[in-house]
Amino acid sequence: MTGPRLVSILRQGPYLIASIHTALDDSQMTAFQHDLVDRIGRDRARGVVIDVAALDVLDSFATRTLRTIGEVARLRGAVTVVVGIQPEVAFTMVALGMDTGSLHTALDLEEGLALLDRAVGPRRPVTALRGGAA
Amino acid sequence: MTGPRLVSILRQGPYLIASIHTALDDSQMTAFQHDLVDRIGRDRARGVVIDVAALDVLDSFATRTLRTIGEVARLRGAVTVVVGIQPEVAFTMVALGMDTGSLHTALDLEEGLALLDRAVGPRRPVTALRGGAA
Numbered sequence: 001m002t003g004p005r006l007v008s009i010l011r012q013g014p015y016l017i018a019s020i021h022t023a024l025d026d027s028q029m030t031a032f033q034h035d036l037v038d039r040i041g042r043d044r045a046r047g048v049v050i051d052v053a054a055l056d057v058l059d060s061f062a063t064r065t066l067r068t069i070g071e072v073a074r075l076r077g078a079v080t081v082v083v084g085i086q087p088e089v090a091f092t093m094v095a096l097g098m099d100t101g102s103l104h105t106a107l108d109l110e111e112g113l114a115l116l117d118r119a120v121g122p123r124r125p126v127t128a129l130r131g132g133a134a
Numbered sequence: 135m136t137g138p139r140l141v142s143i144l145r146q147g148p149y150l151i152a153s154i155h156t157a158l159d160d161s162q163m164t165a166f167q168h169d170l171v172d173r174i175g176r177d178r179a180r181g182v183v184i185d186v187a188a189l190d191v192l193d194s195f196a197t198r199t200l201r202t203i204g205e206v207a208r209l210r211g212a213v214t215v216v217v218g219i220q221p222e223v224a225f226t227m228v229a230l231g232m233d234t235g236s237l238h239t240a241l242d243l244e245e246g247l248a249l250l251d252r253a254v255g256p257r258r259p260v261t262a263l264r265g266g267a268a
Contacts, residue, residue, distance in 0.1 A: 083211070085209045085210060087168075087171045087172060087175065087206070087210065089209075090171070090205075090206040090209040090210055091171070091202070091206055093209060094202050094205040094206050094209070095202075100208075100209060105208060105209050105210070105211055106211035107174070107175065107178060107210055107211035107212070108211075111178070111180075111211050112211075115211075118255050
């Protein structure tokens with residue numbers, strides 16, 4: 001398991017929220033990928049949000065890993081959304097022609113969860129948690 | 135920020151409407167691109183309409199910039215539609231083999247907004263959505 005400093009994976013209802021807190025090297029990225037996919041099965045997750053807001057670079061290995069996670073998660077029945085891609089990071093990814101075609105993306109955690117709600121379908125009423133107004 | 139004469143970026147609900155009022159040189163086009171991507175984050179926009187009806191030419195740099203905006207916007211969670219491409223402009227773009235592959239396009243602002251409504255899914259009150267019954 002990657003230490004809590006680098007990455008955290010939290011469960012929220014049917015979703016997993018993975019935050020990458022700092023740039024990961026390739027082996028850490030690979031470990032993260034395996035941890036996350038394990039958790040999908042263990043927690044029976046229907047959706048995964050990967051928050052990369054803390055990163056100011058996403059190199060091609062990291063991008064490919066995120067894409068792999070998205071595809072593997074899909075095969076395990078979960079939808080993946082990457083959120084928090086910073087503007088400069090996005091420009092660089094596009095300039096370098098990184099293929100992000102199959103990745104769902106959203107502005108931030110809130111939008112990512114909303115996207116999952118739409119993609120995964122009506123929530124089991126798991127979520128008094130988020131239920132806005134009292 | 136590019137002056138109001140050249141470009142305007144207005145917010146309408148969850149969408150941004152950017153109108154290019156006159157031909158932009160490359161540096162103005164680049165500035166426009168960055169302004170617009172910043173606004174996506176600031177306004178939490180889910181969709182962007184870029185109106186190029188005032189332009190009677192779209193050169194390859196401008197076309198590439200529009201494509202970049204579309205891809206960067208997607209990574210930031212927004213769908214981009216280019217509207218108002220004039221017939222002669224469209225003929226020229228096709229004749230020159232400009233690659234517009236990933237760009238959504240629509241006839242005019244109205245059709246562009248309709249396309250966003252379909253692409254982005256049920257409009258906002260996403261939070262009401264989650265907050266169970268009234």
